Amino acid sequence: MKRSLPLAMLLALTVALPSARAATDADFKAAYAAAEAAFKEAAGLRNQWTTTVSTLAAAKKAADGGDFDRAVASAKEAEALAKASIFQATSEKEAWKAMEIR
Amino acid sequence: MKRRATILLGSAVVALAALAFAATRVVAANKIDPVADAKAFQNFFFQKFPNVKREDFVNGPYSMNEDMRRQWQEKEEFPPYEFALDAGKEMFAAPFKNGKGYADCFPNGGIGIRQNYPYFDEKEGKVVTLELALNRCREANGEAPYSYVKDEMASLTAYMAFTSRGKPMDIKLPDDPRALAAFENGKRYFYTRRGQMNFSCASCHVQSPGERIRAEVLAPALGILNAMPIYRSEWSGMGTTSRRFITCNSQTRAVPLEPQADEYRDVEYFLSYVANGLPISGPGARP
Amino acid sequence: MASSIRVRATSNGDITEVQVLIQHPMDNGFMKDAKGELIPAHFIQELKFECNGKDVFVADWGTAVSKDPYVKFSFKGAKKGDDLKISWTDNKGGSDTTTAKIA
């Protein structure tokens, strides 16, 4: 399928993050800040994904519930999703023309 | 058909566009040719579906699938948009608190003009859709605007479309580089992949019309807006052009833009322009 | 307010064809609203057509009839200009009635 590229990126990013110790509030804050930055950039490109929004919300919810392992994992996933959407928006700046009916 | 007039107008626009864009988009300058775009767009569908009558594309998935066509024809005996249409007619005739009405805001009292929307407003320098014009009419007369996605807005546009049924879509591209830019931006939006599914509007409605995606038979992009607004069984209710764009975005897992965002206005302009000559069929009924 | 009942009744001299569309949610009691709460069943149970003092068609409906229900039937013995009375009642005691002239 055509969606393989961003998805592959996403996979690569999510797989690369297993951590040995339990995550802390500080870990979460760092991960969340990074995710939020990518999230804002994607919004600026007017290419936010619904899954980014829901995953970021899930991160926040997990942190509020004190589950920092899950919160950090979700935040990283949200960051990966946001970055994939940024990648998509950037590459589509020219790529769309290939689709055009002429 | 208004081909000739459009071609004349179009070539003037192209000449101007070449000037306007020469500085920044040298490569693209020779490509921005809405008349040629519209012709190519229509030919693509006419050739891909040689058995579909040209004026039938505006019936969306029903032009593509015999079994569904029969279900549709049965529904059309007493169409599900009937209530919205009646409500729209009543609302359209009811005066605002200041005594004026919708008829005062539109050419020809708002009757039989759907085919001219959206249009490019040279004062504002932007595309104005029928839905936008209706809400501006309300606000100019001291009334609160309606939600863009359903109910009242769908009823009003249903009535206005109904009075214009059969009239060929007739979108003008004025001699204004901003109009050309809006057209181009709409085209870009139409072909740009977005959302986690990595679909563009064209992925479904150009490459796969007539095919099923999950349960739905996809409508061809050509003439897709001529049927608006629509009663969708899936929604159990009416929806506007705005609602259609928003749900398309959500389905590809893209966060929708706000109704009547510039991109939506522009893509409506593009899609309507390339459907010039095809009849208005709205309000429509869809699965 | 406009009637909830839209009717078309046309006679060809012998047979009168009747089509109606009724505005009604026909909630089946299994659907949830935006807040996730079950919407209680709310549906038309009986729909009756009378012409010249006689029932010509009576429908008993359950929740499986589609939203904004539609029905079509034909009957004999009426002529153009006759009145056709249509009435429905739902499971919550709601009702509506209208009279149409056969065209």
Next chain:
Amino acid sequence: MTTTTGPGPLATRRLILQGAASVALIGLGNLPFAPVRAAANDKYPEEAFKQKSEADAIKALYGKTAEPSDKIKLDAPEIAENGGVVPISVTTTLDKVTSISFFVAENPSALAASYKIPDGTVPSVANRLKMAKTTNVTAIVEADGKLYSATKEVKVTVGGCGG
């Protein structure tokens, strides 16, 4: 046959039509005997609408079973465009039709709609029904006191119950 489906004597309550009465009716044919016309009748058949299976619903409504008939033409789409709104119609060349009912086998309750066909009304009905999933749809025609049926499968990919 002359008339009688009117809001006549409420002698024909749901309980009667389910059991002995309807059995008795078979033999009586078209005698001008009030309950005959009332076979599926007067009062809203609440019990029949509550039955889950098609067989139970038919039994609750009519108190007997149906035999297939090629004199019934059941028209339904092969694939429903949307399970929420499936146009279904039936027409029959059977004589002395007194009622036509629709059953959707896979719905939570099988009975969808039941129509009384008084004398003078053409035995032909079109309506729109909801279907939760791919299912058999059966039309039962009650004619001359007997039940006849026709069945067709409708494929549903978008369900009519919020699925």
